[in-house]
Amino acid sequence: MLKLRKIDENNFMDVFELELDSGQEKYVSNPTRSLAQAYVYRNQCQPFGIYAGSIMVGYVLVIYDYETKEYNIWHMMIDKKYQRHGCGSEALDLIINYIKTMPFGESTEIILTCNRENYDGLNLFKKKGFKETGKSYEEEVEFVLPIIW
Amino acid sequence: MLKLRKIDENNFMDVFELELDSGQEKYVSNPTRSLAQAYVYRNQCQPFGIYAGSIMVGYVLVIYDYETKEYNIWHMMIDKKYQRHGCGSEALDLIINYIKTMPFGESTEIILTCNRENYDGLNLFKKKGFKETGKSYEEEVEFVLPIIW
Numbered sequence: 654m655l656k657l658r659k660i661d662e663n664n665f666m667d668v669f670e671l672e673l674d675s676g677q678e679k680y681v682s683n684p685t686r687s688l689a690q691a692y693v694y695r696n697q698c699q700p701f702g703i704y705a706g707s708i709m710v711g712y713v714l715v716i717y718d719y720e721t722k723e724y725n726i727w728h729m730m731i732d733k734k735y736q737r738h739g740c741g742s743e744a745l746d747l748i749i750n751y752i753k754t755m756p757f758g759e760s761t762e763i764i765l766t767c768n769r770e771n772y773d774g775l776n777l778f779k780k781k782g783f784k785e786t787g788k789s790y791e792e793e794v795e796f797v798l799p800i801i802w
Numbered sequence: 803m804l805k806l807r808k809i810d811e812n813n814f815m816d817v818f819e820l821e822l823d824s825g826q827e828k829y830v831s832n833p834t835r836s837l838a839q840a841y842v843y844r845n846q847c848q849p850f851g852i853y854a855g856s857i858m859v860g861y862v863l864v865i866y867d868y869e870t871k872e873y874n875i876w877h878m879m880i881d882k883k884y885q886r887h888g889c890g891s892e893a894l895d896l897i898i899n900y901i902k903t904m905p906f907g908e909s910t911e912i913i914l915t916c917n918r919e920n921y922d923g924l925n926l927f928k929k930k931g932f933k934e935t936g937k938s939y940e941e942e943v944e945f946v947l948p949i950i951w
Binding site for chain 1: 837843
């Protein structure tokens with residue numbers, strides 16, 4: 654059973670150790686770089702470590718857009734050592750549940766983008782009910798999930 | 803003439819491009835990693851880009867310890883393309899002047915550490931009046947500068 658833990662002074666060093674598998678770097682931003690970006694957007698985002706017990710197995714950043722009132726899931730990744738065990742699916746459920754607590758403000762939808770060649774990601778997001786919005790940004794396809802209670 | 807500019811959403815991408823010269827990585831933390839650390843200490847620190855005109859030539863993090871009431875200078879670096887032009891010396895003056903504005907709270911001293919083999923750094927800090935405190939942490943020697951008006 655996975656858990657999300659907020660990144661703080663006790664666990665940030667573990668973020669630096671997370672690694673994508675070869676070839677995945679072009680799909681997902683490096684977690685260290687994402688945490689640097691979290692500094693800039695610190696008033697509208699929450700970075701998490703994804704934990705299996707006491708081990709940080711992945712990372713994700715939840716960010717809120719105060720203008721569009723949308724939650725975005727950014728830079729979700731599972732370390733290469735822990736992939737292929739369903740961690741991504743379980744973590745995504747936790748992230749959606751976190752967003753449903755509306756930590757930054759009200760919203761009716763969750764947005765994310767996925768590289769059009771990241772087939773594992775595309776399958777996961779579609780399985781969870783995310784639908785293509787029709788928008789895309791270079792190689793990134795945008796998806797939306799309505800927030801349903 | 804150099805300037806310090808706070809890191810924000812308009813300039814953080816330039817932090818990712820800053821590079822140390824070969825062999826310097828063991829002396830100074832990578833700026834992207836430092837900015838990730840700034841997220842964790844966001845209520846007590848200020849990361850800056852060091853600018854020559856519109857070009858970010860370096861990076862530094864100023865951090866305040868609310869318990870000891872000390873300012874620390876962390877991770878100061880000049881990109882390898884702009885080293886050997888006195889940027890470090892000029893930037894350090896700007897950083898000291900910033901700290902004298904007491905942005906996080908009162909203090910009487912500035913602390914930093916320098917790798918004992920980083921001779922350029924050691925020379926610079928001694929030239930500016932920093933004195934060894936006698937403390938060291940593995941390869942890092944601690945220096946202090948009293949804040950004098």
